[in-house]
Amino acid sequence: MKINYTSEEIKKSVLMSLETSKKLFMLRMGDGEMILANNVEDKISSFTIKQIGRELTEDELKLTQNNMINSVKSSTILGLPMSHHIRKNSLWESLFDYYENIKNLNKDEWDKKYCSINSHFELLNNGDLFEIFRHINKIVVVSPRNISEQLQIRFPNIESVEYYSLPSEQNYEVIKNTDINIFNRIDEISKSLSSKKRGGELLIFGAGPFGKIIGSVFSESGGVSLDLGSVFDLFVGKVTRGKGKGANVKIKPLL
Numbered sequence: 001m002k003i004n005y006t007s008e009e010i011k012k013s014v015l016m017s018l019e020t021s022k023k024l025f026m027l028r029m030g031d032g033e034m035i036l037a038n039n040v041e042d043k044i045s046s047f048t049i050k051q052i053g054r055e056l057t058e059d060e061l062k063l064t065q066n067n068m069i070n071s072v073k074s075s076t077i078l079g080l081p082m083s084h085h086i087r088k089n090s091l092w093e094s095l096f097d098y099y100e101n102i103k104n105l106n107k108d109e110w111d112k113k114y115c116s117i118n119s120h121f122e123l124l125n126n127g128d129l130f131e132i133f134r135h136i137n138k139i140v141v142v143s144p145r146n147i148s149e150q151l152q153i154r155f156p157n158i159e160s161v162e163y164y165s166l167p168s169e170q171n172y173e174v175i176k177n178t179d180i181n182i183f184n185r186i187d188e189i190s191k192s193l194s195s196k197k198r199g200g201e202l203l204i205f206g207a208g209p210f211g212k213i214i215g216s217v218f219s220e221s222g223g224v225s226l227d228l229g230s231v232f233d234l235f236v237g238k239v240t241r242g243k244g245k246g247a248n249v250k251i252k253p254l255l
Contacts, residue, residue: 001096003080005113010077011128013113014202015135017224021199025219027071028079028117028227029098031091033209036064037098040091050171051208052182060183067213072102073109074216079117079227120228124254129231132202133158140198140223142189142205142214144168145232150255164189169208172233172240172247182210190217198223206232 005013010026017024032051035043039061048056056064072078078099085092103110116122123129133139133151138160141147145168148161166185167177190213193203199222206229207214215225233240237253 007122026077027075053170071212140203
């Protein structure tokens with residue numbers, strides 16, 4: 001496995017898939033997903049508390065692990081860690097073994113391109129993401145950040161935004177979620193997304209490690225799914241990755 005797909009190639013594949021109503025799913029995973037996949041005992045409790053404000057039940061962990069495997073299986077463009085990720089943390093490197101194990105169990109179905117796990121930032125920084133937005137008239141958004149109005153102001157060609165909200169990564173929220181069960185919400189969203197054929201439709205989503213299955217559900221319904229993760233935070237001017245990140249850290253919104 002090695003990176004062989006640039007953001008421009010992702011853009012071209014997305015536009016072609018939308019035009020031909022062919023399914024596509026760009027998926028990225030990282031060290032957090034590996035904590036969950038391998039049930040890393042000294043990390044999983046603090047990680048899930050940062051993510052959803054509490055620890056997981058055994059059933060929730062098993063569900064998450066199964067959903068991640070199914071998401072990898074159905075992805076068409078899969079994100080790989082780069083050398084600086086691997087140097088930083090061995091959990092990034094474990095992604096290769098994780099993917100290889102899934103591949104070995106599904107060899108007949110394994111046909112993927114490989115992008116960087118930073119492809120969401122590359123799509124944003126290279127302008128390829130906004131180029132995609134200029135070519136559509138409808139978009140589906142799953143994110144804690146409601147960017148519907150900003151999208152339609154900046155891209156008047158987008159006539160319709162189908163938006164679904166869910167709780168954000170709690171470590172970066174001033175007001176914490178105490179009402180919504182993230183797993184119930186993901187199930188609700190998945191059922192709604194799969195309730196009709198999605199050929200020719202685009203989904204952009206940022207649903208954390210527990211919501212990767214959302215991209216799978218949409219693409220299996222015929223649509224195009226892009227896992228944009230923390231790009232949604234940048235859209236609204238929040239800094240949740242890199243140096244200086246924090247719940248109260250703000251920049252100029254990028255959308």
